Amino acid sequence: MDKDINRLKVVLAEKKRTNKWLAEQLGVAPSTVSKWCTNVCQPSLETLLQISECLGVKAQKLLREESDN
Numbered sequence: 001m002d003k004d005i006n007r008l009k010v011v012l013a014e015k016k017r018t019n020k021w022l023a024e025q026l027g028v029a030p031s032t033v034s035k036w037c038t039n040v041c042q043p044s045l046e047t048l049l050q051i052s053e054c055l056g057v058k059a060q061k062l063l064r065e066e067s068d069n
Helices: 008-014 019-026 030-037 045-055
Strands: none
């Protein structure tokens, strides 16, 4: 199974936001956001919903679709 589950890095770039900005919005360490962006680990579902709210996108936009291989 492919580990690249989320598209957070892409969506942050589209919204012209940084990892540091998102970390501040969520109250987490920038290194945590970096791990999410590189798909080293994944945010919880609750956190994913918070991220989508911060970025003004639907949560589905943050997830890689199966056809995105």
